[in-house]
Amino acid sequence: MTLTLETRDLTIRFGGHVAVNNVSCTFRPGELTAIVGPNGAGKTTYFNLISGQLRASHGSILFDGTDITQHSAPLRTRAGLGRAFQLTNLFPNLTVEENVRLAVQAASGTHYDLLRPWMVRRDLIARADSILDQVALGSRRGVAATALSHGDQRKLEVALMIALEPKVFMFDEPTAGMSIDEVPIVLNLIAQLKQDRSKIILLVEHKMDVVRSLADRIIVLHNGQLVADGPPAEVIASPIVQEAYLGVAPKSAA
Amino acid sequence: MMILSGDPPRSRVLSLLLVVIILALAATPFLFPGAKALNVAAKICVFAALVASYDLLLGYTGSVSFAHTMFYGIGSYAIAIALYGMGPNWAAVATGIVTGLPLAALLALAIGLFSLRVAAIFFAMITLAVASAFQVLASQLSWLTGGEDGRSFQLPELLRPGTVLISKSLFGFEINGRILTFYLVFAISALMILALLRVVNSPFGRVLQAIRENRFRAEALGFRTVFHLTYANCLAALVAASAGILNALWLRYAGPDTSLSFSIMLDILLMVVIGGMGTIYGAIIGATIFILAQNYLQSLMGVAAKAADEAGLPLLPGLLHPDRWLLWLGLLFIASVYFFPTGVVGRLRKAGGGKGAGSSH
Ligand SMILES: Nc1ncnc2c1ncn2[C@@H]1O[C@H](COP(=O)(O)OP(=O)(O)OP(=O)(O)O)[C@@H](O)[C@H]1O
Numbered sequence: 065m066t067l068t069l070e071t072r073d074l075t076i077r078f079g080g081h082v083a084v085n086n087v088s089c090t091f092r093p094g095e096l097t098a099i100v101g102p103n104g105a106g107k108t109t110y111f112n113l114i115s116g117q118l119r120a121s122h123g124s125i126l127f128d129g130t131d132i133t134q135h136s137a138p139l140r141t142r143a144g145l146g147r148a149f150q151l152t153n154l155f156p157n158l159t160v161e162e163n164v165r166l167a168v169q170a171a172s173g174t175h176y177d178l179l180r181p182w183m184v185r186r187d188l189i190a191r192a193d194s195i196l197d198q199v200a201l202g203s204r205r206g207v208a209a210t211a212l213s214h215g216d217q218r219k220l221e222v223a224l225m226i227a228l229e230p231k232v233f234m235f236d237e238p239t240a241g242m243s244i245d246e247v248p249i250v251l252n253l254i255a256q257l258k259q260d261r262s263k264i265i266l267l268v269e270h271k272m273d274v275v276r277s278l279a280d281r282i283i284v285l286h287n288g289q290l291v292a293d294g295p296p297a298e299v300i301a302s303p304i305v306q307e308a309y310l311g312v313a314p315k316s317a318a
Numbered sequence: 319m320m321i322l323s324g325d326p327p328r329s330r331v332l333s334l335l336l337v338v339i340i341l342a343l344a345a346t347p348f349l350f351p352g353a354k355a356l357n358v359a360a361k362i363c364v365f366a367a368l369v370a371s372y373d374l375l376l377g378y379t380g381s382v383s384f385a386h387t388m389f390y391g392i393g394s395y396a397i398a399i400a401l402y403g404m405g406p407n408w409a410a411v412a413t414g415i416v417t418g419l420p421l422a423a424l425l426a427l428a429i430g431l432f433s434l435r436v437a438a439i440f441f442a443m444i445t446l447a448v449a450s451a452f453q454v455l456a457s458q459l460s461w462l463t464g465g466e467d468g469r470s471f472q473l474p475e476l477l478r479p480g481t482v483l484i485s486k487s488l489f490g491f492e493i494n495g496r497i498l499t500f501y502l503v504f505a506i507s508a509l510m511i512l513a514l515l516r517v518v519n520s521p522f523g524r525v526l527q528a529i530r531e532n533r534f535r536a537e538a539l540g541f542r543t544v545f546h547l548t549y550a551n552c553l554a555a556l557v558a559a560s561a562g563i564l565n566a567l568w569l570r571y572a573g574p575d576t577s578l579s580f581s582i583m584l585d586i587l588l589m590v591v592i593g594g595m596g597t598i599y600g601a602i603i604g605a606t607i608f609i610l611a612q613n614y615l616q617s618l619m620g621v622a623a624k625a626a627d628e629a630g631l632p633l634l635p636g637l638l639h640p641d642r643w644l645l646w647l648g649l650l651f652i653a654s655v656y657f658f659p660t661g662v663v664g665r666l667r668k669a670g671g672g673k674g675a676g677s678s679h
């Protein structure tokens with residue numbers, strides 16, 4: 065049985081506001097799905113529902129054949145759902161290396177090891193260092209996360225998810241606010257992850273050129289609803305996207 | 319370095335200070351004659367361990383507990399009641415230990431699982447409520463606890479002052495049961511502090527720091543933080559109860575004032591802040607400064623006031639009168655918190671150019 069992630073009628077209400085409205089969608093390995101939609105469309109909220117930071121008001125989430133709708137965030141992470149946050153979410157006063165080492169430690173299932181000093185866990189340290197090199201943060205390993213530039217913090221955010229070795233990668237605008245020369249590092253990383261055909265990759269992204277170059281499939285959220293789903297060329301050309309997302313009147317663009 | 323779990327003091331002045339304190343404590347029976355010096359030294363040992371265990375909670379996990387003296391009291395009363403009821407024998411000591419420690423751990427487990435799921439303020443309030451209830455309970459159950467009078471008891475033969483272990487003729491010093499008890503207190507306190515240093519520098523300890531920094535993110539990494547916090551709460555309670563046992567053994571007494579009152583809780587808070595939170599070493603420094611000031615500031619001021627009087631200085635003799643010692647103690651604390659917000663240890667590490675936590679390889 066292949067790995068799938070599926071949401072069925074997934075809905076969440078904040079008071080009267082329905083932020084995610086009856087979204088049913090299935091994600092498969094080897095497929096990079098871009099999730100697009102205007103600001104406030106519910107993309108981040110959809111991610112929060114999947115990775116467990118929010119609980120659904122209605123509907124269900126199935127992962128790898130299990131209904132995880134009621135599972136807590138840590139349990140979902142352990143099951144293989146990896147998340148990089150849109151708003152950088154780090155351990156500010158710990159060093160860059162400690163940040164990543166914590167994620168490596170979590171992935172290795174080291175939770176209650178309290179009789180050994182952490183330095184004897186050479187395996188964790190080596191793995192953390194290799195991930196830092198992957199995101200070009202090797203030279204910053206001893207710096208407190210809070211002292212990093214915005215771009216470096218975004219890279220660290222991605223590094224934490226990679227360190228978890230998840231089955232599902234959820235990127236929430238990973239390159240937002242990055243300088244031009246930093247963006248390719250992250251995009252190359254995502255492209256590399258794509259090579260491994262066994263992973264499910266979800267990418268929330270506003271930049272259409274990025275979406276075009278990376279995505280195998282695009283879904284469009286608008287006012288919390290799934291309004292389009294298909295191959296990139298088709299979805300981008302569809303009138304509903306032209307109108308809802310690109311803010312262009314139908315048929316005025318190719 | 320392994321005995322310090324790879325977390326050395328990281329400041330030359332601090333290392334020196336620690337070595338001096340530890341050597342002075344170890345040599346107190348020979349260097350400083352008299353019962354008072356030995357009492358002060360024993361209290362420093364007990365409080366260094368007690369404050370270090372509080373630092374595990376406050377400094378490393380960021381949770382504020384008001385129940386730390388309760389666990390300390392549970393240890394004290396367990397040993398006191400056992401020795402009082404069963405007589406001065408080792409079976410009673412063992413009974414006190416095997417009832418006191420599990421009781422403390424179970425209570426910490428219950429409080430943790432119940433209140434550490436949610437916001438940190440809830441934990442603080444629950445610990446406050448439970449600790450107050452426990453205090454009332456201890457005074458109500460006077461048939462067991464001796465009420466306001468507490469329980470005085472005798473120690474097993476070996477630990478009594480009258481028991482001469484090595485006579486004076488051998489080394490020029492008499493080693494008696496009292497001195498043996500002191501070294502028992504010293505050694506067990508030292509072991510507990512080293513164990514806490516190990517815990518905070520273990521992979522588990524790093525998770526505690528991660529929770530303090532950003533609990534939401536720690537959860538997103540797959541750590542079920544309520545269990546980590548509860549575990550830390552139990553460990554802290556066990557060390558606090560053990561410190562309580564040592565204190566009761568040293569005093570041969572457990573009562574509301576020495577083992578359970580909220581003023582002890584305040585002392586612990588001050589010591590951890592003065593020493594430096596999240597460092598463990600701060601506990602040793604904080605306990606030493608605080609307890610020395612508590613015990614010797616008054617007599618020091620007496621000397622100073624007399625000197626000022628003889629020198630004919632105006633105003634000063636009045637200000638330095640020994641009766642004002644509490645005022646000066648308060649000012650001392652305010653000043654130290656104001657000038658060293660990161661505590662003595664934080665201050666010294668910064669001055670020594672020490673880097674952030676865990677940066678040593
Ligand atoms: N915890 C919450 N409580 C109340 N309303 C919320 C909450 N989280 C999100 N919302 C609302 O839900 C809607 C969707 O927000 P969401 O952050 O998912 O949008 P988004 O598609 O990620 O937008 P952006 O592109 O700006 O990141 C918004 O109107 C937002 O105000």
Ligand SMILES: [Mg+2]
Pocket residue numbers: 107108109150236
């Ligand atoms: Mg968003």
